[in-house]
Amino acid sequence: MKRKLLTGLVCGAVTIGLLAGCGGAKPEATTAPAGTAAAKKDPVTIKFYAYGSESQQNWSKIIEGFQGKYPNVKVDLVNLSEKGDTQEYFKKLDLSAASGEDMDVMMFSEAGAYAQRVALGMVAPLDDFIAKEGFKEPEEYKVDTQLNGKYYALPGKFNPWYVMLNKDHLKEAGLEVPKEWTWDQFQDYAKKLTKGEGAAKRYGTYFHGPQGGGWLEFARLQMANQADGADYLKTDGTSNLSSPLFRKSIEMRYSMEKVDKSSTPYADMISQKLHYRPQFFNQSASMVVIGSWMNSELGGTEQYPLKFDVAVAPFPKNSASDQGGYSMVTTDFYAVSAKAKHPQEAYNFVRYLTTDGMLVQGKYVPSWSKVKNDQLTAIVDTILKGTKNPEKVDKASLIAVLTNAKASKLVPPTSYQADVYKVINEEYEKLILDKQNLDTMVKNTQERAQKLIDGAKK
Structure with missing residues (x-):
């Protein structure tokens, strides 16, 4: 999966680590905080390393907006892809760092890449800047970017996971679009939505993983709807596979495929190389749990036209009494380089980019908590207008889900994370292909993962 931890760095930890220097950037007392008019200063230029075309990212609009607020600062965009x-971007970013090129602001596409560069000393902590400005980060953004007790980046877009629904199929089955529901109810919906037999069978849902050591979110669905303990590893790097919710997640997947026969068989997904987009848009599955990067495709695209009405439901809870809204969330991480020549100006740009700049960009839902409902509606309208049939999307359901969504606590990636993922995938595959039972699967997964963790500590 595109958001999985990178397995290696081009230049290596030692080479890049030497570039970082000591301490980290400190705020300059003479520069105004983000969101205010800049004090009169000599002009400076900051280097912003990023990726994505102008049509994808609207970088020029963001830079123009920032420079209007800070006329003494010029932003030089260094677009590496x-x-x-993102693979091309990180390769070039690491080479640029190793060669000592000027860097002020860097963009990271996922938590693993962010945490790796923090560990290598490429990124400056932002705590002093945040304290000077006087806001509380956990309240300011919906994604907590804290690593080892410090903030090294601020989050950009906000992509929580949700459930895409075929409204035509719901109506046919006499089902409402859920505004709040549990995994038990999700399972019941899937059974009622399943129809037909053989090659023409329509399944209630399709799960796109785990597969090939990736898409491991689909093996921890019931773990994800909580503020803490939502991943396979704990924040200290120890195993979280003893969580009852891990077993329940696997048990639900097995039951839906083998007992209810309401989810597309795992063997079909692998052998036929199925993908969630055609499964949903071709109406082979009525519900798909996926990330809200699909916002820009909900109304259909040239490749996947929309021929039915679509709605969105929140990520299901484990029980009705649980607090809702928590799910897996992806974001971009914007950071100040540890070698930044203008750290305060770089921080100001990061703050603008992750607040007002996201609104100016008009491409994504921001992680910024201060986005009001009317602003969110305008953002969603802009996103949906880029699709073929925005009128077929239940916009109210989408806005409700995005408004109430929250991110679980970020778990810093470890050197053995990818190996743990591979173990979980292998043991799950043995279970779902009937080569072992649930008890054996959970036991083997826990023991193999623990060996990896113990080995990494030697």
Whole structure:
């Protein structure tokens, strides 16, 4: 999956680590905080390393808006991948860092890449800047970017997971669009939405993983709807596989496929190389749990036209009494380089980019908590207008889900995370292909993962 931890760095930890220097950037007392008019200063230029085309990201609008607020600061965009290829971007970013090029602001596409560069000393802590400005980060943004007790980045877009629904199928089955529901209810919906037999069978839902050591979110669905303890590893790097919710997640997946027969078989997904987009838009599955990066495709695209009405439901809860809204969330991480020549100006740009700049950009839902409902509606309208049939999307359901969504606590990636993912995938596959039972699967997964963790500590 595109958001999984990178397995290696081009230049290596030692080479890049030497570039970082000591301490980290400190705020300059003479510069106004973000969101206020800049004090009169000599002009400076900051280097912003990013990726994505102008049509994808609207970088010029963001930079123009920032420079209007801070006329003494020029932002020099260094676009390392116009096509938005994150692997190309990180390769070039690491080479730029290793060669000592000027860097002020950097963009990271997922938590693993962010945490790796923090560990290598490439990124400056932002705590002093935040304290000077006087806001509380956990209240300011919906995504907590804290690592080891410090903030090294601020979050940009906000992509929580949700459930895409075929409203035509719901109506046919006499079902309402859920405004709040549990995994038990999700399972019941899937059974009622399943129809037909053989090659023409329509399944209630389709799960796109785990597969190939990726898309591991689909093996921890019931773990994800909580503020803490939502991942396979704990924040201290120890195993969280003893959580009852891990077993329940696997048990639900097995039951839906093998007992209810309401989810697309895992063997079909692998052998036929199925994908969630055609499964949903071709109406082979009525519900798909996926990330809200699909906002820009909900109304249909050239490749996947929309021929039915679509709605969105929140990520299901484990029980009715649980607090709703928590799910897996993806974001962009914007950070100040540890080698920044103008750290305060770089921080000001990061703050603008992750607040008003996201509104100016008009491409994504921001992580900024101060976005009002009317602003969110305008953002969603802009996103949906880019699709073929925005009128077929239940916009009210989408806005309700995005308004109430929250991110679980970020778990810093470890050197053995990818290996743990592979173990979970392998043991799940043995279970779902009937080569072992649930008890054996959970036991083997816990023991193999623990060996990896113990080995990494030697």
